Every structure is written in C-alpha cells, then in structure tokens.
Amino acid sequence: MKLPSKSKPYIIPEYSLTGDLLSFLTCNLQYRYQNKGTLPPSKPVQRWFGEFIHGVMEEAYLEWDYKKTSFPWDWIDDIRPIEEQIDLRLQTRGLYPYDEDLFFSMSNHPEVEYLNEHDHKKLASARAEKAINIWGKHLFPLIDSSEHLIKGVRPMPNYDEHKSRSNYYGINGVVDVLTSMKINDLEQSNLDNFNNEIIAFLKKDPNFQKRIKEQDGEDYEIIIDYKGMKRPPTIVTNPKVEDKWETHKQQILTYSWLRSKQEDAKPIVAGIIFYLNELVPSKEDLVLIKEELKDELTDVGNEFEDDVKLIERWEEEDKAPELSDGFKISRSIRIINVDEEEQENALLMFDSVVDNIESSLIREMNGCKIQEAWKADSDERTCSACDFRTFCKNNSVKTKDIKIP
Ligand code: SF4
Known part of the structure; x- marks a missing residue:
C-alpha cells in the first residue's frame, strides 16, 4: 500500500511594523543578525529607553484609569514606583539601562534634580515625569484602548511559485493608543472644557479639519504612537541616514489600514506621534536640534525666536538652555494626515521592504554568504554602536574603530 506523503506546511511569513520595517531600514545586515539570527544587541540602549517609556506610559494610564489621580503627579510618590516596576519587567527580558549612556549624569540640566546618592532622578525619569504630566494629562481622558494588537494579510510582492516562500505575507503591529472621539465634541468644543492641548493642536491642523468635514458618521478614531526619540529632521541630506520622518509616517498609515480592517473600527482621521525626548532633550539631542534649526531641516522651532537664540548661543x-514649554511641547507632537492615497503609498512601501527582505532571505537559503545576501549600509552613528562592526564589510567603520594604543 502506498502511503500518501505529508504535504508541506503552509506558512505565511509574518512581518512586524517596528521589529521588521523600521529595523530593516536602519541597516539590512544588522537586521539579519539581530532579527533573523535572534542575536539581541549587547547594548540595547535605544531599545531599553523605547520600551521603558512605552511601559511607563501604559502603566500610568492604567493607574489613572483606576484611581483617577489628578495631575501633576508627584515623581517620588506616583511615578517612581511605576518606573521601578517597568525596569524590573525589562530586566527579566535581559534589558538593562546602560548606566553611562542612558542614565548619564545630567547635573547641568535644569530639569533633573538630584535627590540622594542612590535615587537620582536622571534623564529617563525626567522624561517619564514630563511625558505623564504634560501629555498624559490630556491624553489619558481620550483613550479608548491601549496596546491594541492589529494584524492583516497582503499578497506577497513579486510572487513566484517556484521561488517565493508563500503567496501571502502577514503584517502585525501594536498601536500604543487608540482614541475615539465624536465629531460633535470637537465642533461644540465640549472637550475644551478641560483645556485639552491635544484637541487644540488638532483643531489648528487644516488637514484634520478637512478630514472631519468629509466624515458621514459621528464617531472617528485617532491612532497614537509614542517615540522615545527627538523629532526627526524633515529633510535628510545624507543618503546613508534613514529618513525617519518618512518611515514614521508610513508606520502610522499602515497601522491605520490594519485598524480599518477590524470589525469594530470607526473611520480613522489622523495619527499623532509624540516624540518624548523633546520634553527633556539630552545634550546629544540639543546638538542635533541646533544643527537642524540652523539648516532649516525641521518643521517646528524657528517660530520660537527666544528659544532659537538660546540654542544658537548654547555650546x-x-x-542646557532653559527652553520654553511652548517650544518643547510643539516639537514633541506631530499630526499625521490619514487619507486613502497616502495609505496606499505606505502599503506599497511596506510591500517593497518585505520584497527586499524575502529576496535576501531566499539568496541566503540558496547558499549565498550572509554578508553578500544582506546589504551592509548605515550611517556612522548606527555603525559605531553596532555589535557587528568588527567583521562587517563596511570598511570605513572598521578602520575608524581600530584604536592604536
Ligand atoms: S556596522 Fe553598520 S553597516 Fe555594518 S552591520 Fe552594523 S550598522 Fe550595518
């Protein structure tokens, strides 16, 4: 009797918006070693802070939802216990704050107070406190759901039945916050009763106003994402540097498409990104902000003349200069217009990233060496913090790294 052979399992490759799209665009080879080779970075500083601030904001919201503690929250009594809880949670996943780089001494920063030898309120805490007391206050009352998982399926780009791994691929992501509002609330300014700054920013945005007017229904949604970084420049002059301004927009637009496919979704009219480092910029952030203001590579800041003068004079x-709240708040919020055409462009861009990843993977599966299958190309800043720089073929970085005793 001839036994039938078991058919090959049908597997759809899954791609995540942050873990794959953003990471691959930073450097293809680094992505291969970190994600496909499951090698975590040895100094995941940026990752620690990103996860820390997301965790703090999520936990602070749950706390507020339960107790309705009024703002401002006290750092020692209300915020520090949340920070400790998140830090412990990250430690169980092997993520530690990198003392020198992340909790670096900010003794010359006006927003960082020194409490005692072991309980310094350093940079990460200063940012967490500002994020909760400046944005949490306005954001938490608008939240409909947080850490919202979204998934979808798309046809595999350039599908070839002999070469491709599957005819579809999956996209997934986690929306930090989904807010749900009623058009009447905005028109009748109901939410202005508590001087909601987020609503005030939305009302000033002409694209948002146009989108609202086009809506037939009463309810709509806004997607919100936190970023543990400064506002990226709107123009990138170095072709090796990833255009974060554009990729963040693509991320929100792709989220909005995925969300629109869920049964309970209401029309999504906008996305908001909070660049939380802007609330307490580090020295490194200030150097970049100074350059970007001078070279007009940023969309927000030059209208604040006093702040610009302070930054120009700062060495x-x-x-750190005492920047106005207006300057910091305006630079920390970005509204993304969500429309169908832009959404389609973002999905095509995601398709093309998936196509590139799949092509590199298939080359490697067919015997091509890793460094030939995946492109090694990134900016100097990324390379100098990369664990693979010593054997990466990006020679300019390798040579710079050799120190003669
Ligand atoms: S050293 Fe630079 S180019 Fe090489 S893998 Fe790391 S980030 Fe990529």
Missing part, C-alpha cells in the same frame, strides 16, 4: 560644555 556643548554649557548648561
């Missing part, structure tokens, strides 16, 4: 060895 790296000086105390």
Whole structure:
C-alpha cells in the first residue's frame, strides 16, 4: 500500500511594523543578525529607553484609569514606583539601562534634580515625569484602548511559485493608543472644557479639519504612537541616514489600514506621534536640534525666536538652555494626515521592504554568504554602536574603530 506523503506546511511569513520595517531600514545586515539570527544587541540602549517609556506610559494610564489621580503627579510618590516596576519587567527580558549612556549624569540640566546618592532622578525619569504630566494629562481622558494588537494579510510582492516562500505575507503591529472621539465634541468644543492641548493642536491642523468635514458618521478614531526619540529632521541630506520622518509616517498609515480592517473600527482621521525626548532633550539631542534649526531641516522651532537664540548661543560644555514649554511641547507632537492615497503609498512601501527582505532571505537559503545576501549600509552613528562592526564589510567603520594604543 502506498502511503500518501505529508504535504508541506503552509506558512505565511509574518512581518512586524517596528521589529521588521523600521529595523530593516536602519541597516539590512544588522537586521539579519539581530532579527533573523535572534542575536539581541549587547547594548540595547535605544531599545531599553523605547520600551521603558512605552511601559511607563501604559502603566500610568492604567493607574489613572483606576484611581483617577489628578495631575501633576508627584515623581517620588506616583511615578517612581511605576518606573521601578517597568525596569524590573525589562530586566527579566535581559534589558538593562546602560548606566553611562542612558542614565548619564545630567547635573547641568535644569530639569533633573538630584535627590540622594542612590535615587537620582536622571534623564529617563525626567522624561517619564514630563511625558505623564504634560501629555498624559490630556491624553489619558481620550483613550479608548491601549496596546491594541492589529494584524492583516497582503499578497506577497513579486510572487513566484517556484521561488517565493508563500503567496501571502502577514503584517502585525501594536498601536500604543487608540482614541475615539465624536465629531460633535470637537465642533461644540465640549472637550475644551478641560483645556485639552491635544484637541487644540488638532483643531489648528487644516488637514484634520478637512478630514472631519468629509466624515458621514459621528464617531472617528485617532491612532497614537509614542517615540522615545527627538523629532526627526524633515529633510535628510545624507543618503546613508534613514529618513525617519518618512518611515514614521508610513508606520502610522499602515497601522491605520490594519485598524480599518477590524470589525469594530470607526473611520480613522489622523495619527499623532509624540516624540518624548523633546520634553527633556539630552545634550546629544540639543546638538542635533541646533544643527537642524540652523539648516532649516525641521518643521517646528524657528517660530520660537527666544528659544532659537538660546540654542544658537548654547555650546556643548554649557548648561542646557532653559527652553520654553511652548517650544518643547510643539516639537514633541506631530499630526499625521490619514487619507486613502497616502495609505496606499505606505502599503506599497511596506510591500517593497518585505520584497527586499524575502529576496535576501531566499539568496541566503540558496547558499549565498550572509554578508553578500544582506546589504551592509548605515550611517556612522548606527555603525559605531553596532555589535557587528568588527567583521562587517563596511570598511570605513572598521578602520575608524581600530584604536592604536
Ligand atoms: S556596522 Fe553598520 S553597516 Fe555594518 S552591520 Fe552594523 S550598522 Fe550595518
């Protein structure tokens, strides 16, 4: 009797918006070693802070939802216990704050107070406190759901039945916050009763106003994402540097498409990104902000003349300038217009990233060496923090790294 052979399992490759799209665009080879080779970075500083601030905001919201503690929250009594809880949670996953780089001494920063030898309120805490007391206050009352998982399926780009791994691929992501509002609330300014800054920013945005007017129904949604980084420049002059301004927009637009496919979704009219480092910029952030203001590579800041003067006069060895709240708040919020055409472009861009990843994977599966199958190309800043720089073929980085004793 001839036994039938078991058919090959049908597997759809899954791609995540942050873990794959953003990571692959930073450097293809680094992505291969970290994600496909499951090698975590040895100094995941940026990752620690990103996860820390997301965790703090999520936990602070749950706490607020339960107790309705009024703002401002006290750092020692209300915020520090949340930070400790998130830090412990990250430690169980092997993520630790990198003391020198992340919790670096900010003794010359006006927003960082020193409490005692072991309980310094350093940079990460200063940002967490500002994020909760500045944005949490306005955001938490608008939240409909947080950490919302979204998934979808798309046809595999350039599908070839002999070469491709599957005829479809899956996209997944986690929306930090979904807010649900009623058009009447905005028109009748109901939410202005508590001076909601987020509503005030939305009302000033002409694209948002246009989108609202086009809506037939009463309810709509806004997707919100936190970023543990400064506002990226709107123009990138170095072709090796990833255009974060554009990729963040693509991320929100792809989220909005995925969300629109869920049964309970209401029309999504906008996305908001909070660049939380802007609330307490580090010295490194200030150097970049200074350059971007001078070269007009940023969309927000030059209208604040006093702040611009302070930044122009500031040198790296000086105390951080005392920037106005208006400057910091305006730079920390970005509204993304969600429309169908832009959404389609973002999906095509995601398709093309998946196509590139799949092509590199298939080359490697067919015997091509890793460094030939995946492109090694990134900016100097990324390379100098990369664990693979010593054997990466990006020679300019390798040579710079060799130190002669
Ligand atoms: S050293 Fe630079 S180019 Fe090489 S893998 Fe790391 S980030 Fe990529």
